[in-house]
C-alpha cells in the first residue's frame with residue numbers, strides 16, 4: 021500500500037515516522053520543508069504540493085491544525101483532491117468538522133475516491149509511541165481496508181469505527197470538550213481547597229479516593245503538579261479551536277451548552293494571557309496567578 025502524509029507537526033511528524041518504520045512507501049508534504057527532514061532521512065519522498073503527495077497513492081493522510089487548513093490542502097492551489105485516483109482513500113486525522121469532507125465526497129464519489137474521518141486522542145506522546153486512540157467515521161469496507169495503517173499508529177483495541185461520515189470528528193470533539201471541562205472544574209476545586217488551607221497533595225489524595233476522582237487529576241495533571249509542565253505539545257490556539265468547534269456543533273444540533281460556552285471562555289482568556297503557543301494545560305495558571313500559589317505537590321522525601 022502506497023501512502024501520502026500531509027501535515028508533519030507535533031502529531032503528524034511522529035505518526036508519519038512510525039509508518040515509515042513499519043515499511044510503508046511514503047510521500048510527504050508540509051508547508052515547512054524542514055518538518056519533513058527526519059521522514060526524508062527515513063526514506064520518504066518529498067512532495068512539493070498536496071497534489072504531489074497524493075498522485076498514485078492508495079491512502080493519503082492529512083493531520084492539519086484547523087478545518088481551514090484542511091480546505092486549503094484539499095481544494096486550494098495544487099490541492100490533493102484533483103490528484104486522488106480511482107479507489108484512493110483520503111483519511112483526515114485532524115480534529116475538524118465534516119463540512120470540507122462532505123464537499124470532497126460530493127465531488128469525488130463519482131471518481132471512486134473514498135473518504136474517512138479518523139481523529140485521534142493520546143497527545144504527542146501517544147503519536148510517538150504508536151498508542152493513539154483512533155475514532156473512525158465512514159464506510160465499514162473502507163475502514164477495514166485502512167485498518168492495518170491505523171494499527172501502526174494506535175493500540176489495536178483502541179482503533180474503532182464509531183459510525184458513518186463525520187462520527188469520528190464528533191467523538192473526538194466531545195472527548196476534548198469533556199477533558200477541558202475536567203481541567204476547569206479541577207482547578208477551581210484545588211484553588212478553593214488550597215486557599216482554605218488544605219495542602220494540595222492531601223486534597224488530591226482525598227479526591228482520588230472519592231466518587232469525584234478523575235483521570236485528569238490522577239494522571240494528566242501530574243506533569244503540572246510535579247514539574248510545572250503545561251504540555252506545550254498541544255497549543256492553546258488548537259485547544260481554543262476545538263472548543264469553538266464543539267460549541268458550533270452544539271448550536272448546529274440545537275443542544276444548549278452552558279458549560280461548554282463557559283469552558284471555551286476560560287480557554288480564550290488563558291490564550292489571551294499566555295499566548296497561542298502556550299500548552300493546553302496553561303489555563304491552570306489563571307488560578308495560580310489569582311491565588312499567587314502554584315499548584316505543586318511536595319517533592320517525595322528520600
Ligand code: NAD
Pocket residue numbers: 026027028029030031032049050051052055083084085086089092093113114115116140141142143144253254255258262
Ligand atoms: P501542529 O501545528 O504541530 O502541526 C500542524 C502541521 O501542519 C505543521 O507542521 C504545519 O506546518 C502543517 N501545515 C499547516 N498548514 C499547512 C498546509 N496548508 N499545507 C501543508 N501543511 C500545513 O499541530 P498538531 O499538534 O500536530 O495537531 C494537528 C491536528 O491534530 C490538529 O487538528 C489538532 O487539534 C489535532 N490533535 C493534536 C493533539 C496534540 O496533542 N498535539 C492531540 C490530538 C489531536
